[in-house]
Structure formats: C-alpha cells, structure tokens
Amino acid sequence: MNFNIDNTYELGANEGSSQATGNKYIVLHETTNIGAKANASYFKNNWAKTQTYVQIVMGDGGKIYRVGADGYQAWGAGSYANANSPVQIELARTTDKATFKKDYATFVNFARAKAKQYGIPCVLDGSDNGIKTHKWISENIWGNHTDPVESYLEPFWGITHEQLAHDIAYGIKNVVEPKKVFTNINNVVTVLKGNVKAYATYKLDGSANKTTDIAPxxxxxxxxxxxxxxxxxxxxxxxxxIPQSITTFKDKVLINSDIPVHAVNLKGEVVGANLNGGSAWKYASVVNVPKVGYCYKIATDMYLPLKYAQGSGYKG
Ligand SMILES: [Zn+2]
Structure with missing residues (x-):
C-alpha cells in the first residue's frame, strides 16, 4: 500500500529528539481538535515550547503529514513509550462523515503498514508488543490520556475498541462512502478571536478547569x-x-438539521411555520419551557429547543 506523505511541517535536522527508538509499539492518538494540517503546523511551531510532537498527523480526508522522523523518539506518550515507539500517529478530528471515513481507513491502514515495517504485530492493546492506544499506554505504563477511542472514535463515530482491534488486525480494504451527507448538521463551535491570550473552560458544576484553557x-x-x-x-x-457567549454563536443559533424543525410557545405547543435546516436565528435568552426543556427565545412567544441548535451534538 502506498501513502502520500506531506512533508511541509517536518521538523528540521536540529529539531525534536535525536534519540533512536526501540521497536515495540505503534501508538495511536487523536488530537482533540479539528484539522490535520492545523495540528501538524502547531507541532512544527510549538514542539520546543510544549515539549510535544509525534511523527505523523493525519486527517482532512486521509491526508498524512510528517512532523517527526520515524525511528526517532517523539514526545507524545511518556518516556518509556516514546523510547520504544518508532511511530506515533495523531488522528485529527472532523465533523464530516465522508472525511471521517477516509481518515479512519488511512489511520488503520497506515498504522498497520508501519507496524509491519518495524516488525511489530498488528494486535491492538494486547499484553505484548503491538499497536497501542494512548489509553493502553496510560493504563499499563504511564499517563492519564484516554485517546483515541474513548475520547473521539466511539462517542463521535461509534467505532468501539473492539471494532478498531478488528480493523487493526485485518485492515480496511474498501472505503465505503456514506450514502447520506448532511449539509446543515454542524457541531463545530468556533471560539471568538478576541483580544485575549486564552479562554477558560469550565466543569458542569461551574468551576474552572484550571489546566485546560483554549486558544482564541x-x-x-x-x-x-x-x-x-x-x-x-x-x-x-x-x-x-465553554460558554456559548465566547463563540461565534454568542448571539445567534443555526438550525442543526437538514429538514425543517418546529419551534414551540411558552406552553410547549408547536407554533408557526417550520424553521429551515441551516437557517440562522437571533436569540434573546434561554428559557426553560414546560414539558420541552431549555429553549432559545428566538421571537415573541417562539422558542427553539436546544437540541435543534448547531453545537447540540445532534448527528442526523
Ligand atoms: Zn494521546
């Protein structure tokens, strides 16, 4: 299998680690945010400051970006795993089904190809050498990250650990395009550029996550x-x-559906014409409507349930 690798963000000869690795593991990660190109560029420009990078970042519809050199330590999973993994791979997130299908197939097939190249078994998270999730490294060696299955593949795309293990063992031969592509379903929220270095994030109880600020x-x-x-x-x-008020949805909602949805009045009854998928609505406040739950107030006695707003997590 041939892979095209984009070397635009490859570290230079004097960048990153010059320590060679052992050949025990291929480590699988996910980036936690969107876009392979953006993440590869971030590693290239911030590896020294953050002391973090990997050999490969992939995504954006099956694109592969090299950052670190294969067979030389990356800084992605703690000192023992870094020293024994010739290749660590970060899968970037997407919200697009067609893009994800290509990303996932490339992620699996590329990991298998690298494992074979280094004489590492195509066995996911077994007790011996093999292809490892970062979660396995955390549980068996060091760390506390739970990527990529628990944090991304399963909650967003329904790929269980069992499915990934099967695909790692057998490979993915045909990338099947999804039949339906949703055009108005969008759960990406974009933080305002703002004149700040970083925004705080919060827990459900309202307290701040002190270590998890995010960039404008x-x-x-x-x-x-x-x-x-x-x-x-x-x-x-x-x-x-993160508060909706620090995102581009701070004063509006877009309908998170390809088909029209309905709004309700303060009694919870359906009112007015259906609202088109993708249409934008200004909102004044969020109100708890009896029997319906929290809704954006988008007009006089017209309320849109939160689940119909982009960013609600609805996937179609
Ligand atoms: Zn990781």
Missing part, C-alpha cells in the same frame, strides 16, 4: 449543550465546557 479562534466539536448557572455551555471534552 480555535474550532471544537461539541457533544452537547448544557445549562450552567442559567447560561448555555458547549461540552467539548470530558467534563470540559
């Missing part, structure tokens, strides 16, 4: 909208929430 202008996949202290927040990670 970045995009995140929201798995749901929750009310915290009477305001809507997007769920962008395990108990990590």
């Amino acid at each position: 202008g970045t995009g995140w996949i929201s798995a749901g909208i929750e009310m915290i202290n009477g305001k809507p927040y997007y769920l962008i990670g395990g108990n990590i929430y």
Whole structure:
C-alpha cells in the first residue's frame, strides 16, 4: 500500500529528539481538535515550547503529514513509550462523515503498514508488543490520556475498541462512502478571536478547569449543550465546557438539521411555520419551557429547543 506523505511541517535536522527508538509499539492518538494540517503546523511551531510532537498527523480526508522522523523518539506518550515507539500517529478530528471515513481507513491502514515495517504485530492493546492506544499506554505504563477511542472514535463515530482491534488486525480494504451527507448538521463551535491570550473552560458544576484553557479562534466539536448557572455551555471534552457567549454563536443559533424543525410557545405547543435546516436565528435568552426543556427565545412567544441548535451534538 502506498501513502502520500506531506512533508511541509517536518521538523528540521536540529529539531525534536535525536534519540533512536526501540521497536515495540505503534501508538495511536487523536488530537482533540479539528484539522490535520492545523495540528501538524502547531507541532512544527510549538514542539520546543510544549515539549510535544509525534511523527505523523493525519486527517482532512486521509491526508498524512510528517512532523517527526520515524525511528526517532517523539514526545507524545511518556518516556518509556516514546523510547520504544518508532511511530506515533495523531488522528485529527472532523465533523464530516465522508472525511471521517477516509481518515479512519488511512489511520488503520497506515498504522498497520508501519507496524509491519518495524516488525511489530498488528494486535491492538494486547499484553505484548503491538499497536497501542494512548489509553493502553496510560493504563499499563504511564499517563492519564484516554485517546483515541474513548475520547473521539466511539462517542463521535461509534467505532468501539473492539471494532478498531478488528480493523487493526485485518485492515480496511474498501472505503465505503456514506450514502447520506448532511449539509446543515454542524457541531463545530468556533471560539471568538478576541483580544485575549486564552479562554477558560469550565466543569458542569461551574468551576474552572484550571489546566485546560483554549486558544482564541480555535474550532471544537461539541457533544452537547448544557445549562450552567442559567447560561448555555458547549461540552467539548470530558467534563470540559465553554460558554456559548465566547463563540461565534454568542448571539445567534443555526438550525442543526437538514429538514425543517418546529419551534414551540411558552406552553410547549408547536407554533408557526417550520424553521429551515441551516437557517440562522437571533436569540434573546434561554428559557426553560414546560414539558420541552431549555429553549432559545428566538421571537415573541417562539422558542427553539436546544437540541435543534448547531453545537447540540445532534448527528442526523
Ligand atoms: Zn494521546
């Protein structure tokens, strides 16, 4: 199998680690945010400051970006795993089904090809050498990350650990395009550029996540909208929430559907014409409507349930 690798963001000869690795593991990660090119560029420009990079970042519809050199340590999974993994791979997130299909097939097939190249078994998370999730490294060697299955593949795309293990063992021969491509379903929330270095994130109880600030202008996949202290927040990670007010949806909602949806009145009854998928609505406040739950107030006595807003986590 041949792979095209883009070397635009490859580290230079004097960048990154010059320590050769042992050949025990191929480590699988996911980036937690969107876009392979953006993540590869981030590693290239920040590896020294953050002391973090990997050999390969992939995504954007099956594109592969090289950052570190194969067979030389990356800084992605703690010192023992780094020293024994010739290749660590980061899968970037997407919200597009067709893109994901290509990304996932490339992720699996590329990991298998690298394992074969280094004499590593195509066995996922077994007790011996093999292809490892970062979660396995955390549980068996060092660390606390749970990627890529628990954090991304399963909650967003329904790929279980069992499925990934099967695909790692056998490879993915035919990339089947999904029959339906949703055009108005979007759960990406984009943080305002703003004149700040970083934005705080919060827990469901309203307290700040002290170690998890996020950069202005970045995009995140929201798995749901929750009310915290009477305001809507997007769920962008395990108990990590950001206020809607710091995103481009701060004063509007877009309908998260390809088919029209209905609004309700304050009694919870369906009112007015259906609202087209993808259409934008200004909102004044968020109100708890009896029998319906929290809704955006989008007109006089017209309320849109949170689940119909982009960023609600609805996937069609
Ligand atoms: Zn990881």
